Amino acid sequence: MPRIPFEELHQKLTSALLALGFTGQRAQACARLFAETTLDGVYTHGVARFPRFVRMVRAGHIDVHAEPELVTPHGALERWDGRHGPGNLNAWQSMERAIALAHAHGLGAVALANTTHWMRGGTYGWQAADAGCIGICWTNTLPNLPPWGSAEPRIGNNPMVIAVPRPAGHVVLDMAMSQFSYGALAAYRERGEPLPVDGGFDAAGQLTRDAAAIEGSGRPLPIGYWKGSGLAVMLDLIAAMLAGGLATHQIPPEPEREIGISQFFLAIDPTVLGASGGIADAIVASVGTRYPGQRTLEVRTENRKLGVPVDDGLWREICR
């Protein structure tokens, strides 16, 4: 796989977005979010998603010019309408607004309706932490996960992100409510490896570590069985209610038509309480294992130095 210098990757993606109709600054920003995701080693949600994104723009599902619109402000809490704009730009702007509210009120939140896929959720956690804030955000998704007690995909895997700022390296958790994503299942199948732990049910309803069997049954496991299933429902409830937007069961169940989703962004400014970063360092040290986000920083450093790995065919496609 070729390794592309980050700036070159960013530039080519920007050009592609300009050709797609984006205006200059928005093309730059949207391309940066795609490129940084791959830079950070989250290969499933960065440049690899670009072709689908382009198709969704061309199909009219994503409006490249749409910017979020304030619907209802109330103190530190605001409802915005994403107007089917590019999901990563919408999410970035929403977290920026939550951070500004947090600087003013100690904490602030934005609920965003009618948006599109935010790509890597972790992006908005790093964003909050870079601004010195604790960030918590989540999105609902199309129905892609059976709730505990059912074989039908009636809930979303609703990724949730929690970030804590720390000078020695932010602590950033980015997790979906399914134990393994369909992307992860495909990767295990292609490598011919069993999953490290049970990842879902096979066609006979037995727990299994066989990725292909889970792809076949469409029954991945929620994290913690009934617990992650319940958590996914709560995240959907809060996002849809506050945003006044669609809930998982109303979102078209096809990835290329996953539009109109609802998201929630919360930022908390710990500095207003005089919170000490030393507490975070001591906790990270006490756990003694890798901390959430640690690997991201390592890969980011490596890919900045050696170049960002991009699939050969994909890279040629982007350059065209």
Place this chain on the structure above:
Amino acid sequence: MPRIPFEELHQKLTSALLALGFTGQRAQACARLFAETTLDGVYTHGVARFPRFVRMVRAGHIDVHAEPELVTPHGALERWDGRHGPGNLNAWQSMERAIALAHAHGLGAVALANTTHWMRGGTYGWQAADAGCIGICWTNTLPNLPPWGSAEPRIGNNPMVIAVPRPAGHVVLDMAMSQFSYGALAAYRERGEPLPVDGGFDAAGQLTRDAAAIEGSGRPLPIGYWKGSGLAVMLDLIAAMLAGGLATHQIPPEPEREIGISQFFLAIDPTVLGASGGIADAIVASVGTRYPGQRTLEVRTENRKLGVPVDDGLWREICR
């Protein structure tokens, strides 16, 4: 097991707390929280915890007269000091304050340091929902769970509660970050039943459904393996940083000395955005399985009618 009318249970617990030195109104309130937890069927965290609570008061670990003190207010975010007061009264007052901040600012949060065990976390979710608010809160705990990748209990199971108000019955998720609590493991062992899913590691480091083997190894599983392990760390980070209080690794690892813990309470007022309760009804219906909190409402109704089940020996002890 005798079934005690709720009012009688509440009265006897109040008398016991008065004898322990509580003043009138605080005895009533603290007793109510214990009695309501058992009324709701959360038998592990209600009246069954009362003897330990009494011992901790007598040992001087809990100060019956201490009330939370405001340390730092900043807009919609406040830091409070729990001063080792009764954990359920401290938590109740903190959520009341978060609700008041939410009514004023749209959302509000309280970080509480130096508190003691809040007993049932779900209590404060029901409290927020009864006030028409979304409630999110969590606590850190003594180290009782090995992080993923370690065999040593270096993180807490840090229960988290999320509640969404709904006229037809609030949706309330109350979950610890371990797949099974030690109380649940003991119950399976006593009944001679295997766990329904893997609950931890045995002494040989193999995943097992044998509750006794997990009690022996001290290695229960975090929900979702690495995911719940990471989530527990994030909850500890946020609670300890914002409260300026102790982190899990600083809390004495003995249940009867689990004091000085840190908690976080967030309330969001959906009515200020004109949020519709119809969305919650539609989501609950679409999932089609039991929803978080549903069973609580059923048991509450049954126990109100038939009386609250209380262990015979315990009831006699309380009446003395």
